[in-house]
Amino acid sequence: MSSPPAPENPHPTGTRPDGDGxxxxxxxxxxxxxxxxxxxxxxxxxxxxxxxxxxxxxxxxxxxxxxxxxxxxxxxxxxxxxxxxxxxxxxxxxxxxxxxxxxxxxxxxxxxxxxxxxxxxxxxxxxxxxxxxxxxxxxxxxxxxxxxxxxxxxxxxxxxxxxxxxxxxxxxxxxxxxxxxxxxxxxxxxxxxxxxxxxxxxxxxxxxxxxxxxxxxxxxxxxxxxxASLSGMRLLLADRRIRALLLLSWVPPMFVVVSEALLTSYADSLMLSPAGLGLLMCGMPIGAITSETLVGSLLGPRGRARLTMPVAVLAMLPALGYAFEPSLGWALVCQILTGCGISYSLGLDQWFIAAVPEELRGRAMTLMTAGLMTAQGLGMTLAGTAAEFFPVHQVILFGGVLGIVCVSAVLRSVRTSARSTVHRAEAPPQPS
Incomplete structure (x- = not known):
């Protein structure tokens, strides 16, 4: 297929170097x-x-x-x-x-x-x-x-x-x-x-x-x-690199939404007013907008790629703060810091677009979006179910601990898939 047309301004004058030049x-x-x-x-x-x-x-x-x-x-x-x-x-x-x-x-x-x-x-x-x-x-x-x-x-x-x-x-x-x-x-x-x-x-x-x-x-x-949809999905999931990157796009958000899903119950446990609950609900979007803007503005592709894996794990850590049943102010800080974890997506995007064949790109992006929303819905459902039997702050804490374990496992898969991709690219062509 022909290559996609170049953007109108492929070499913008407003570029700036990141830490690697x-x-x-x-x-x-x-x-x-x-x-x-x-x-x-x-x-x-x-x-x-x-x-x-x-x-x-x-x-x-x-x-x-x-x-x-x-x-x-x-x-x-x-x-x-x-x-x-x-x-x-x-x-x-x-x-x-x-x-x-x-x-x-x-x-x-x-x-x-x-x-x-x-x-x-x-x-x-x-x-x-x-x-x-x-x-x-x-x-x-x-x-x-x-x-x-x-x-x-x-x-x-x-x-x-x-x-x-x-x-x-x-x-x-x-x-x-x-x-x-x-x-x-x-x-x-x-x-x-x-x-x-x-x-x-x-x-x-x-x-x-x-x-x-x-x-x-x-x-x-x-x-x-x-x-065609099902065959495309099979092709995408059969590729080790694409499968690992899809999991990286789905698993962290599944655990990040645990605290967001339980904010109403947590605010009730603190006897907060509706205004206090509204303030808590704003925490994650504020953190996400701020971090995404800063990382996108200040870092280049290499710097963003280096942040991807550590930030995906760090997004789980604020949930551990709920072990101390934080007050409104500290809970808001936890929510803002959790929202900052969205910045891992910038490096993930550049890996994903490089891994997916152009003829499958639409199906890949659609599958990524569907999996993301499904994972978030599943995370909210499981969090709500657990909160029926355990204190809310303990459910959020456990979600953070489990998130660290699961995201770390996904990151190992991403590293392995990257090494196997490099090895395939460097292997000499086989004689026909």
């Missing part, structure tokens, strides 16, 4: 690429809309049923279908032009959100529509991640572009919950859901007219979408 592109160079600016704004709009949709739908379902369980299921249904969409539909990211996939995913999400506006819509159908939005989300996310390589190239700009996308997601989480709460104070849930429809439609328009049309990465062939 290696030059880092910097976030300014990323925003210097016109297509990325369109992707950035579209991502901000759709992410904000998704967060507001979750809050508005949860309130709508609760007002219709009075059931806390059904209201909570609106959040659960935002995570559970990820594994289905990410495994069964992942080939869409490679079999069709990326722009078309992105626009169609946005339109499907907008149509589902519009369906939620219909008066008299049964609660069961509301939850089904929520599942559809969640099922197409990993396809959209994986396709967007893979097309960043086309827009920004496969080097430093790609890694920083992925970093910006994560920063937007964390920022939208903070802004979305605040905006959703304010809007629901003055408007009905269905009126707020209309805003979600507008954000998805706005994202579709930006992606359609703000990005170039590029051909599909893989030939459609005669197989089905399901067959």
């Amino acid at each position: 290696e030059r880092s592109a910097g976030y300014r160079a990323v925003f210097g690429v016109r297509e990325f600016r369109a992707v950035f704004v579209a991502h901000a709009m759709s992410t904000l809309g998704s967060v507001v949709c979750e809050i508005a739908l949860a309130v709508l379902v609760y007002r219709l049923t009075g059931s806390p369980l059904l209201s909570a299921l609106t959040f659960a249904f935002g995570l559970l279908p990820y594994v289905l969409g990410g495994t069964l539909l992942s080939s869409l990211a490679d079999r069709f032009p990326a722009r078309r996939v992105l626009v169609v995913c946005d339109l499907v999400s907008a149509a589902c959100a519009a369906g939620m506006l219909l008066p008299g819509m049964p609660v069961a159908l509301l939850l089904v529509l929520r599942c559809v939005i969640a099922a197409v989300a990993p396809v959209f996310t994986g396709t967007r991640a893979s097309t960043l390589g086309d827009i920004l190239g496969e080097g430093d700009l790609f890694v920083l572009g992925r970093s910006v996308i994560r920063i937007v997601a964390q920022s939208a989480q903070l802004a979305g919950f605040a905006m959703g709460g304010l809007l629901l104070a003055v408007a009905s849930p269905r009126t707020v859901l209309a805003l979600t429809v507008a954000t998805f439609l706005g994202s579709a328009v930006l992606l359609r007219f703000g990005t170039r049309r590029r051909p599909a990465r893989a030939a459609t062939g005669g197989g089905t979408v399901l067959g």
